[in-house]
Amino acid sequence: MKILKKDFKVKEYVCTEGSWGNTPRESRTMEYHVGWNKEDESGWFEIYDEESGGEDYYGEGCLEFDGNELCGYDGVMSLSDEVIKCIVEWGGIDNL
Numbered sequence: 001m002k003i004l005k006k007d008f009k010v011k012e013y014v015c016t017e018g019s020w021g022n023t024p025r026e027s028r029t030m031e032y033h034v035g036w037n038k039e040d041e042s043g044w045f046e047i048y049d050e051e052s053g054g055e056d057y058y059g060e061g062c063l064e065f066d067g068n069e070l071c072g073y074d075g076v077m078s079l080s081d082e083v084i085k086c087i088v089e090w091g092g093i094d095n096l
Helices: 080-091
Strands: 003-014 027-038 042-049 056-067 069-074
Touching: 003 080, 027 080, 042 080
Parallel strands: none
Antiparallel strands: 003 027, 027 042, 042 056, 056 069
8 A cells, every 4th residue: 555644844824714804823833744545546634733732723634636636625725735745746736
């Protein structure tokens, strides 16, 4: 089974957004855990802020592939550029 995984941290400006608006942006160290099971064309991601252990900022979801093409995701409103970078580094194609 071919499973690719990557764990890393990135300092980013983040906020919480909703239909009500958004909170002010603030600098946080975000922890990323990204994986891709090429055999069953599925993947996953988990993102959270290091400072609160995910109490303030947290997101997770699934990735859907057709071969090497990223064709869908679920769990968050907008897929992080950092997750997309992982997929591209592993030979994936982002057509979202």
